[in-house]
Amino acid sequence: MDNIKQRFTELEQYALPEKVHARIMRRALFIKIRTPFAIMISLLVVNMLVSGWRVWTLLSEREAFSIAKALLEGFEVSWSFISDVATTLSDILPFAALVNFFISLLLIMYLAYVWRKIREFQRSNQLINQ
């Protein structure tokens, strides 16, 4: 055991397996997108809640529920009834707020699905390498 340094330099050097390099980069990417993703979903949830509350308030103000009840009570299969329902709905429904609400809801559902897929991908990679 004379030359310690030489012994150490003779130790074989191994390259890090490529799969580990790729795994590190994937997880780093996940860490990078995690915060913006969470902020985006939070903003969409807030937007959905606000537009939902706005829809509810407008429907209450316009007494939409009692009108809908009256329309159902006078239900009959005729063109005049259908025309009445269409006119009433266009008067009482806040379309802009409703569209906003449903778009937010769809985006949240889509992002939640994407997030779940990313998590599953991360987990499957961890399991493969265990």
Place this chain on the structure above:
Amino acid sequence: MNLLSESEIVALAKRGNLAAFEQLLLLYEKPVFNYLLRLVNHWQDAQDITQETFLKVYKNLRILKPDTSPKAWIFTIATNTAYDWLRKKRKSRELSLGSLEYIETIDYDRSYKKVEEYQQTQQLVKVMAALKPRYRTVLLLYYQQELRYGEIAQALSLPINTVKTCLRRAKQALKQEWRHYYG
């Protein structure tokens, strides 16, 4: 990107640039992996600790001070992560100093000289495995990674004189173990 200096790569990576982080990874993944491999003596665990080390590096890059050596800082994280792993292993009683699972089998076509070199290497690995983790750390950082005393002191959060003393004792312990195994 390859034309950038290490400090420029670190500066870009600190701003969240993933390409710069990958350059940093390419620069240090091999030394860190080999250091951890000799420190924990386990192929799969060395891979996992390397992964954890670089994820910690990525998460904490922002707090890396400009006057700190990135190499010493990365080895600090690698050492601490490995020590945590060793502690967990000790708790679960899985730690076996003789579990040199990464040792490859010798091919039949290896020349006599290669076999001899290989055996000498494995002798060192075996003796190293018998040392205290702190001694192994100091020896690997000094001889394998060629870190200076100041960098080792930074990596282990120790005063330089303590590092020198520790290295001296580690060398003595290594020689003693060598004599114990191989006369």
